[in-house]
Amino acid sequence: MPRKIVIVGANAAGVHAANAARKTDPKAEITLVDREPYPAYSRCGIPYVLAGEIPSFEVLTAFPPTHYRMMKFKLRLETKARSINPDDKIVLIEDKEGNFEALKYESLILATGADPFIIPIGGHNLPGVFAMRTVDDGKGIQEAMKTAKSAVVIGAGFIGLETAHALASNKIETTIVEVVPYILPALFDEDMADYTEEKMKEHGVKAMVGRRVEAIVGKDKAEGVVVGGEEVKADIVVMAAGIRPRTDLIRGLGVELGVTRAIRVNPRMETSVSGIFAAGDCVESQSSITGLPCLYQLGTNAVRQGTTAGINAAGGYAANPRVICSAVSRIFDFELGAVGLSEFQAAKVGFQTISASITGRTRAAYFPGGKEVKVKIIAEPVLGRVMGAQIVGGENVAQRVNMLSVAIQKEMTALELSTADTSYAPPVAETVEPVATAAEIVAKKIRRRR
Amino acid sequence: MPRKIVIVGANAAGVHAANAARKTDPKAEITLVDREPYPAYSRCGIPYVLAGEIPSFEVLTAFPPTHYRMMKFKLRLETKARSINPDDKIVLIEDKEGNFEALKYESLILATGADPFIIPIGGHNLPGVFAMRTVDDGKGIQEAMKTAKSAVVIGAGFIGLETAHALASNKIETTIVEVVPYILPALFDEDMADYTEEKMKEHGVKAMVGRRVEAIVGKDKAEGVVVGGEEVKADIVVMAAGIRPRTDLIRGLGVELGVTRAIRVNPRMETSVSGIFAAGDCVESQSSITGLPCLYQLGTNAVRQGTTAGINAAGGYAANPRVICSAVSRIFDFELGAVGLSEFQAAKVGFQTISASITGRTRAAYFPGGKEVKVKIIAEPVLGRVMGAQIVGGENVAQRVNMLSVAIQKEMTALELSTADTSYAPPVAETVEPVATAAEIVAKKIRRRR
Numbered sequence: 001m002p003r004k005i006v007i008v009g010a011n012a013a014g015v016h017a018a019n020a021a022r023k024t025d026p027k028a029e030i031t032l033v034d035r036e037p038y039p040a041y042s043r044c045g046i047p048y049v050l051a052g053e054i055p056s057f058e059v060l061t062a063f064p065p066t067h068y069r070m071m072k073f074k075l076r077l078e079t080k081a082r083s084i085n086p087d088d089k090i091v092l093i094e095d096k097e098g099n100f101e102a103l104k105y106e107s108l109i110l111a112t113g114a115d116p117f118i119i120p121i122g123g124h125n126l127p128g129v130f131a132m133r134t135v136d137d138g139k140g141i142q143e144a145m146k147t148a149k150s151a152v153v154i155g156a157g158f159i160g161l162e163t164a165h166a167l168a169s170n171k172i173e174t175t176i177v178e179v180v181p182y183i184l185p186a187l188f189d190e191d192m193a194d195y196t197e198e199k200m201k202e203h204g205v206k207a208m209v210g211r212r213v214e215a216i217v218g219k220d221k222a223e224g225v226v227v228g229g230e231e232v233k234a235d236i237v238v239m240a241a242g243i244r245p246r247t248d249l250i251r252g253l254g255v256e257l258g259v260t261r262a263i264r265v266n267p268r269m270e271t272s273v274s275g276i277f278a279a280g281d282c283v284e285s286q287s288s289i290t291g292l293p294c295l296y297q298l299g300t301n302a303v304r305q306g307t308t309a310g311i312n313a314a315g316g317y318a319a320n321p322r323v324i325c326s327a328v329s330r331i332f333d334f335e336l337g338a339v340g341l342s343e344f345q346a347a348k349v350g351f352q353t354i355s356a357s358i359t360g361r362t363r364a365a366y367f368p369g370g371k372e373v374k375v376k377i378i379a380e381p382v383l384g385r386v387m388g389a390q391i392v393g394g395e396n397v398a399q400r401v402n403m404l405s406v407a408i409q410k411e412m413t414a415l416e417l418s419t420a421d422t423s424y425a426p427p428v429a430e431t432v433e434p435v436a437t438a439a440e441i442v443a444k445k446i447r448r449r450r
Numbered sequence: 451m452p453r454k455i456v457i458v459g460a461n462a463a464g465v466h467a468a469n470a471a472r473k474t475d476p477k478a479e480i481t482l483v484d485r486e487p488y489p490a491y492s493r494c495g496i497p498y499v500l501a502g503e504i505p506s507f508e509v510l511t512a513f514p515p516t517h518y519r520m521m522k523f524k525l526r527l528e529t530k531a532r533s534i535n536p537d538d539k540i541v542l543i544e545d546k547e548g549n550f551e552a553l554k555y556e557s558l559i560l561a562t563g564a565d566p567f568i569i570p571i572g573g574h575n576l577p578g579v580f581a582m583r584t585v586d587d588g589k590g591i592q593e594a595m596k597t598a599k600s601a602v603v604i605g606a607g608f609i610g611l612e613t614a615h616a617l618a619s620n621k622i623e624t625t626i627v628e629v630v631p632y633i634l635p636a637l638f639d640e641d642m643a644d645y646t647e648e649k650m651k652e653h654g655v656k657a658m659v660g661r662r663v664e665a666i667v668g669k670d671k672a673e674g675v676v677v678g679g680e681e682v683k684a685d686i687v688v689m690a691a692g693i694r695p696r697t698d699l700i701r702g703l704g705v706e707l708g709v710t711r712a713i714r715v716n717p718r719m720e721t722s723v724s725g726i727f728a729a730g731d732c733v734e735s736q737s738s739i740t741g742l743p744c745l746y747q748l749g750t751n752a753v754r755q756g757t758t759a760g761i762n763a764a765g766g767y768a769a770n771p772r773v774i775c776s777a778v779s780r781i782f783d784f785e786l787g788a789v790g791l792s793e794f795q796a797a798k799v800g801f802q803t804i805s806a807s808i809t810g811r812t813r814a815a816y817f818p819g820g821k822e823v824k825v826k827i828i829a830e831p832v833l834g835r836v837m838g839a840q841i842v843g844g845e846n847v848a849q850r851v852n853m854l855s856v857a858i859q860k861e862m863t864a865l866e867l868s869t870a871d872t873s874y875a876p877p878v879a880e881t882v883e884p885v886a887t888a889a890e891i892v893a894k895k896i897r898r899r900r
Contacts, residue, residue: 044814045816053818054817303881323871325871327873328874364492368503368504368505398873399846399879402853402885409862409869409871411860416860421738421859423787423851424750425608426492427503429848
């Protein structure tokens with residue numbers, strides 16, 4: 001009898017789990033269930049379709065239909081997993097016609113993802129209020145943009161900023177409202193956030209920070225939001241206030257959640273219930289810097305976790321490394337990157353930090369087309385280890401984040417990083433890499449402190 | 451009495467030595483002597499001026515004249531250091547009018563650089579034959595390009611390729627001749643070299659590899675070169691066959707040279723003669739991978755070595771880390787990067803290697819403007835450590851080189867690198883970083899071998 005593997009959720013984590021399971025067990029019967037009408041697609045691309053930088057939603061499709069056939073996956077779209085019976089190892093599913101079916105499994109992988117958090121304020125159900133999570137969200141916003149003159153984005157994380165970028169690129173007057181006193185609070189410290197806010201302002205996006213949206217107002221559709229008693233016009237309101245792990249399916253089954261309210265898994269991505277694995281935005285990770293549980297809902301993590309879950313679910317062995325959290329985005333003409341802990345996050349778990357930030361160039365000063373890049377390096381002062389970095393620049397931010405991710409992974413000190421043997425050529429880099437310069441200042445501050 | 455510091459050579463190493471010496475000893479009397487008529491400039495920028503990407507040679511000037519005044523440096527241009535008397539600590543200099551002067555020093559820094567190696571073949575003195583080292587070389591080539599229809603570049607290192615890029619960008623039919631059977635022999639292995647050669651060919655540059663130039667022919671000026679009996683037309687011939695450390699000034703003084711024929715220095719950049727320091731293209735480095743002496747004549751090394759020499763020459767303490775050799779360039783629409791050892795170099799010093807190369811994209815597959823990037827990772831099979839990498843891509847190569855440089859510095863294994871927590875966003879990176887994928891293949895090969 002072939003091993004039966006059921007995967008709930010057919011996006012980044014789910015399909016990578018399926019791929020890995022297939023490689024591990026060529027004979028397994030692998031079923032993917034997803035409530036959306038589309039097979040796996042790149043959520044991260046949606047804002048760029050809206051901005052007009054990607055031609056259509058269709059190109060976001062991660063794998064062609066032939067992939068599912070070739071891999072012999074059973075793909076059940078527009079189908080909901082309704083409940084799980086872990087004793088009999090059965091998932092009850094319901095298709096769009098309302099037909100129920102009981103799927104037997106030996107291994108179950110929960111790749112249920114996350115739901116955008118819809119703040120339950122007045123007017124949140126009005127037409128013109130959107131989340132930014134699915135292709136259907138994207139299509140709704142795309143339609144609304146045709147007539148909209150103004151928009152408010154609630155929440156200034158990467159998704160919020162990318163949404164603002166998309167709206168402003170369509171000449172829609174856009175305001176971001178963030179309840180924390182600075183933008184990107186989960187990734188940046190206030191200094192780098194303020195620098196980013198200035199750059200966004202140059203592109204016409206206004207930020208209202210340290211402010212709460214009290215209500216969405218409008219007759220038959222959204223017309224504005226109320227922020228501190230003041231009304232801000234908005235034909236479109238996008239809720240980008242974070243996402244919450246989708247765990248309703250496992251309520252009462254004994255599958256434990258962690259402190260982050262996401263599913264707790266062991267290094268093999270197995271939950272507290274044997275035979276049930278989980279991966280992607282619904283699971284909790286462990287920080288390699290603090291050792292503590294954390295929730296970094298990134299595509300990269302989803303792919304790695306999915307792969308690990310798939311291998312183990314198919315009878316193989318794989319274990320997932322702990323995470324550092326490397327994140328990058330691009331809006332307008334600049335990139336934003338963060339890796340490791342911010343000073344705020346470090347302080348929250350009890351670390352002192354020493355930091356420095358400097359502004360350099362991405363090419364030799366005289367080379368046309370060079371862009372500004374601002375780098376902040378954060379280190380712990382006793383051992384001197386790099387704990388995090390924040391980077392904003394006109395180009396080449398993602399690979400700087402990767403360089404720092406490797407540095408953190410190998411527990412590099414700021415002093416070691418300051419001596420990094422970096423590369424240089426006038427059209428592509430400065431003689432002295434800004435990352436090394438920032439690290440040097442941090443190392444000097446640490447030395448002075450000792 | 452202020453400390454007297456004389457620096458022979460006022461380019462990257464020399465001026466950075468002067469800057470560091472000034473910071474270390476604000477009262478020192480610092481004299482910079484250089485035979486060229488220009489104060490420190492970026493040699494690396496010269497090919498890009500010729501290619502028309504940088505507006506003029508003037509912008510290559512590293513520091514404005516005010517810098518030298520502000521730092522209270524005595525700058526003696528068009529002045530040659532003729533001899534050194536280490537017993538009396540005197541440098542004899544000669545200005546362009548033929549006036550001699552004896553400069554007393556407490557510390558002497560040799561930043562004499564290197565000379566292009568002019569292959570002593572017939573016709574090497576003909577007009578139309580150039581080196582590619584100084585602004586005057588650049589100006590000569592610029593003038594010759596006005597009427598030239600064809601060119602031959604001898605030597606396929608970065609300088610040779612950048613020169614070919616400049617010539618071809620001016621619609622001059624350009625051929626590179628390389629004596630080794632593949633281009634970039636000091637940086638790349640044959641596989642990556644062949645890939646690069648193909649890309650150059652797309653831009654109209656022909657390479658003749660494994661071929662020696664036997665003579666340069668022409669009546670009053672260069673008209674062609676003879677390669678294996680065959681004549682190749684060339685109104686311009688550029689010798690880019692490497693550079694040789696300039697050490698004539700120290701002959702007979704007891705300043706030891708190393709096996710690379712460059713000046714041997716200790717970690718403080720002091721030569722075997724007390725009080726005489728050296729930095730830049732004239733000094734030998736030590737590889738942090740092999741522990742062996744090596745000669746990596748890069749601007750980055752010059753700046754670091756100059757800074758260290760300057761601090762020590764002024765009575766401070768600084769020590770230079772060993773080097774990894776991170777190099778990057780950009781020609782036409784692609785970048786070339788190398789770090790650490792090639793497989794060929796590793797084999798030469800006795801290492802076995804396992805390598806893998808893969809081709810990825812610089813952005814999500816669906817994101818317009820993404821470029822191809824080919825990554826080769828090389829590791830030693832017993833400990834599994836990454837020893838080197840070679841990268842060719844349409845963008846973001848320099849920072850990938852830096853990521854790998856940090857990985858090598860911290861003795862990362864291919865397996866560890868394969869789990870690197872890299873960043874992703876559709877406009878700036880792929881979900882799975884090609885560097886990590888290549889490392890994963892290497893790690894698998896190593897595992898299979900064990």
